Amino acid sequence: MSVPLLDMKGICKRFPGVVALDQISLSVHPAEVLALVGENGAGKSTLMKIIGGIYGPDEGTIRLDDAPVEIHSVSDAIRLGISFIHQELNVFDNLDLAGNIFFGREPRKWGWLSLIDRERMHASAQTYLRRLGLDISSRTPLSKLSIAQRQLVEIA
Secondary structure, three states: OOOOOEEEEEEEEEEOOEEEEEEEEEEEOOOOOOOOOOOOOOOHHHHHHHHOOOOOOOEEEEEEOOEEEOOOOHHHHHHOOOOOOOOOOOOOOOOEHHHHHOOOOOOEEOHHHOEEOHHHHHHHHHHHHHHOOOOOOOOOEHHHOOHHHHHHHHHO
16 A cells, blocks of 8 residues: 555544543545544544644654654644645635635735735636636625535635
8 A cells, every 4th residue: 555645643632631532543545535424522623623733732643745744833734735624614704705715825926015916816716716616706705605605715
């Protein structure tokens, strides 16, 4: 079998009075699709939050492409190419679709002025929206979309 893209071994996470994860291991191989299933309180969200940099593990190792990594923040996870869509929507009704898609990582122009390159942002957002089957302008306010469409914007 190939080397896992993601390999987590012996992951533990404790909160005051609660052991959320106890020696959890997870491996994801190329072209593999997995589902993480369990009862409420089983630790699914905690494990995902460790991968995404929201929590740090108390014990265990994480390897990406067979190299050990430490994920101390969401920025670390993003830098390593890891992101996930939270169960709860994290979008902004007062922004347009492009603003939601690129929130916090807007393309910039003009060097030291560091202004947001809105044309490039909208063009890129439009590409992502099309890939997901949304035939909607990236300039549309998010507040005009259905919940299902908002979820697709978050995925974009």
